[in-house]
Structure formats: C-alpha cells, structure tokens
Amino acid sequence: MSETINVTRSALPPFEEYCEEIRGIWDSRWLTNMGEKHQALEKALEDYLGVRNVSLLTNGHLALENILEAFELHGEIITSPFTFASTTHAIVRCGCTPVFCDIDPVSYTIDPDKIEALITDRTVAILPIHVYGNLCDTDALERIAKKHGLRLIYDAAHSFGVRKNGVSSACFGDASMFSFHATKVFHTIEGGALCYADDGLRQKISDLKNFGIHGPEEVPFVGGNAKMNEFCAAMGLCELRHLDTWIAQRRSVAEHYRARLDGVPGLKLNAPQAGVESNYAYFPVVFDGCKYSRDEVFDRLGRQNIVARKYFYPITNSFDCYRGRPGFDPERTPIAKYMAERVLTLPLYPELSLEDVDRICDIILQ
Numbered sequence: 001m002s003e004t005i006n007v008t009r010s011a012l013p014p015f016e017e018y019c020e021e022i023r024g025i026w027d028s029r030w031l032t033n034m035g036e037k038h039q040a041l042e043k044a045l046e047d048y049l050g051v052r053n054v055s056l057l058t059n060g061h062l063a064l065e066n067i068l069e070a071f072e073l074h075g076e077i078i079t080s081p082f083t084f085a086s087t088t089h090a091i092v093r094c095g096c097t098p099v100f101c102d103i104d105p106v107s108y109t110i111d112p113d114k115i116e117a118l119i120t121d122r123t124v125a126i127l128p129i130h131v132y133g134n135l136c137d138t139d140a141l142e143r144i145a146k147k148h149g150l151r152l153i154y155d156a157a158h159s160f161g162v163r164k165n166g167v168s169s170a171c172f173g174d175a176s177m178f179s180f181h182a183t184k185v186f187h188t189i190e191g192g193a194l195c196y197a198d199d200g201l202r203q204k205i206s207d208l209k210n211f212g213i214h215g216p217e218e219v220p221f222v223g224g225n226a227k228m229n230e231f232c233a234a235m236g237l238c239e240l241r242h243l244d245t246w247i248a249q250r251r252s253v254a255e256h257y258r259a260r261l262d263g264v265p266g267l268k269l270n271a272p273q274a275g276v277e278s279n280y281a282y283f284p285v286v287f288d289g290c291k292y293s294r295d296e297v298f299d300r301l302g303r304q305n306i307v308a309r310k311y312f313y314p315i316t317n318s319f320d321c322y323r324g325r326p327g328f329d330p331e332r333t334p335i336a337k338y339m340a341e342r343v344l345t346l347p348l349y350p351e352l353s354l355e356d357v358d359r360i361c362d363i364i365l366q
C-alpha cells in the first residue's frame with residue numbers, strides 16, 4: 001500500500017533555524033507577555049502585509065472574539081455559513097446573532113446582492129469570509145457597510161499573502177482576522193492576528209487579550225487571555241523567511257492539478273479572480289454532473305490512502321449545536337448547501353510531489 005497523503009502537511013523551517021531563533025528566549029527567560037519575538041513578528045507582518053497595525057493573538061478564533069468585543073457589538077451580524085465552525089461560533093459566543101446570507105457560486109464568498117434584504121434595525125456588522133484564498137467582493141461590501149453604518153470585519157483565515165491589485169487582503173474593512181494554525185499557508189503552530197488601519201484600536205485589543213488589564217492597578221475591560229507566546233512568535237519569524245518559496249511551490253502543485261483536471265466534464269475547478277494574486281491555500285473541486293458523487297470520490301481516494309477533505313461540509317447553519325434555533329436553516333442558503341454537498345479539497349502543500357498529484361488525478365479521472 002502506498003504512503004498516506006494527507007490533505008495538508010505543515011511547512012517547517014530547518015530545525016537549526018528555529019533553535020537559533022529561540023536561543024535568546026533561554027537567556028532572557030521572557031517566555032510570553034508580549035516579549036521581543038512577539039513585537040518583532042508584529043512589525044515583520046506589518047511590513048509583509050503592508051497594513052498599519054497587526055496585533056498577535058493565541059489563535060484566529062480568539063482574534064475574532066476579541067475584535068467583536070473591541071467593537072462592542074451587540075445585535076445581528078450578517079455572515080455566510082460556508083465557513084469553518086469558528087466564524088459562526090465566535091458571533092454566537094460573543095452574544096450576537098448570526099444572520100446567514102448565501103454565497104456566490106463562483107467565488108464561494110458572501111453574495112453582496114443578497115445582503116441588503118437581510119439588514120434590520122438590529123444589524124451591527126457584516127462578517128464575510130475570504131474562502132480558499134478567493135477574495136470577497138470587497139468594493140461592494142465596503143459600499144454596503146458605509147451606506148448602512150455597519151462594521152465590516154473579515155475572516156481572512158484563508159487569505160494570508162493574497163493581494164488584489166497589489167493591496168493585501170489585510171487592508172480591507174474595519175479589521176481582518178488571520179489564523180496562523182499549523183495547517184494554514186503561514187503558521188505559528190497555533191496563532192492568529194488582527195489587522196486594522198485605526199491606530200486607536202491598538203491599545204484596546206492589547207488590553208482585551210491580556211485579561212482587560214491596562215496597567216498594574218487599572219482593569220477597564222472584561223478581557224480574556226489571548227496572548228501569543230514567544231515560541232510561537234519565533235516560529236512565525238522563521239516561517240516568514242520561507243513563505244514566498246512555499247507559496248511558489250503551492251502554485252506549481254495547483255497548476256499541475258489544473259493541467260490534469262481542467263475541462264473534465266462534471267468537474268468544476270476554482271476560477272482565478274481578475275487582479276488577484278492567490279496564495280494557493282486550497283484546491284477545491286466541485287463534483288457536479290460527474291458519474292460519481294463527491295462522497296464516492298472521497299471514499300475511493302481514502303481507500304488508496306489519500307485523505308481529501310469535505311471542506312466546508314456541513315455548513316455552519318446546519319450544525320447539531322444550533323438545531324432548532326431560528327434562522328439556522330441550510331434551505332435559506334441553497335447555494336452554500338449545494339456547494340457543500342459537492343466540493344472536495346484535494347491535498348495541497350509545498351512538499352507535495354507532482355508524481356503524487358498525478359496519482360491523485362489518476363484516481364479521480366478513472
């Protein structure tokens with residue numbers, strides 16, 4: 001039996017490079033609480049992403065919860081269910097109500113034409129998701145948010161390094177959340193970030209991620225603990241040196257898939273977006289009108305030790321934990337439901353060999 005190919009494999013810097021990066025932590029004994037590595041990574045990411053402010057957090061999920069708290073949002077938040085559990089859970093855990101908008105079938109991102117019908121006098125924000133490295137229609141979303149006085153916060157977990165006409169995905173809306181989980185294009189083992197233009201937000205996020213403590217005797221906010229530690233920040237500093245190479249390797253894997261699978265009847269590949277430089281985070285294939293269903297292909301790949309992922313399936317408005325809640329109904333987002341039942345993301349990571357891509361494609365094409 002051939003070796004297992006997982007849907008992803010975390011990229012790592014050379015072992016010695018990481019050891020060198022963390023040497024100073026032994027000398028200083030400063031392990032967390034916004035030390036030297038934490039500060040250096042924030043600066044490095046501000047440069048890399050071309051955004052005014054980066055705040056680092058424990059993970060992407062807590063970054064989302066922290067930004068919802070920082071904006072003191074109470075009410076309805078328009079979002080889409082074609083996402084990872086985190087987006088919807090963050091809204092609910094912060095005491096807000098998600099209102100689900102359907103997606104565009106080409107980009108898999110929220111359909112701006114369907115948003116305004118969902119706005120009520122309780123709507124406080126829009127929380128769209130950049131899916132698979134595709135960007136949302138940021139111009140349309142900006143217009144709608146401005147017109148109705150709504151906050152615009154992006155779940156940009158999939159879009160690290162993506163640029164639209166040269167502008168990074170960190171620069172849209174009031175704030176963008178990135179996840180630096182081990183499985184993402186850029187990672188810090190676990191980690192996350194908030195990116196935003198408003199300098200006035202910086203102190204508040206900094207307080208919120210550290211128990212709401214502002215000074216030794218001053219606690220203005222009911223904060224939690226969401227600080228990124230020094231070892232994770234050190235990993236990020238190493239990763240950043242290799243990232244462009246890794247994205248280029250991802251690109252050649254994605255192009256090989258495309259060369260093999262494009263134009264095959266019943267298979268729909270992700271359409272590249274005009275003016276968008278992708279990070280090749282995922283390679284989704286939609287099985288629609290194909291002889292075999294998505295689930296049959298998934299099982300067949302699994303029997304050959306190839307682990308693809310039904311991502312995103314199920315959609316968040318059909319989760320067990322939300323059963324019976326008003327508004328949580330996949331029938332109201334039919335395109336998201338349709339896509340979720342047919343999409344499969346194929347293995348994609350920098351070290352994946354083109355021979356393995358061929359093996360995967362051969363099974364799909366059989």
Ligand SMILES: *Cc1c(COP(=O)(O)O)cnc(C)c1O
Pocket residue numbers: 059060061062083084086087129155157158178179180181191192
């Ligand atoms: C990974 C991910 C998250 C959560 O990020 P963590 O760092 O794992 O907490 C949120 N949203 C999306 C779309 C993601 O892919």
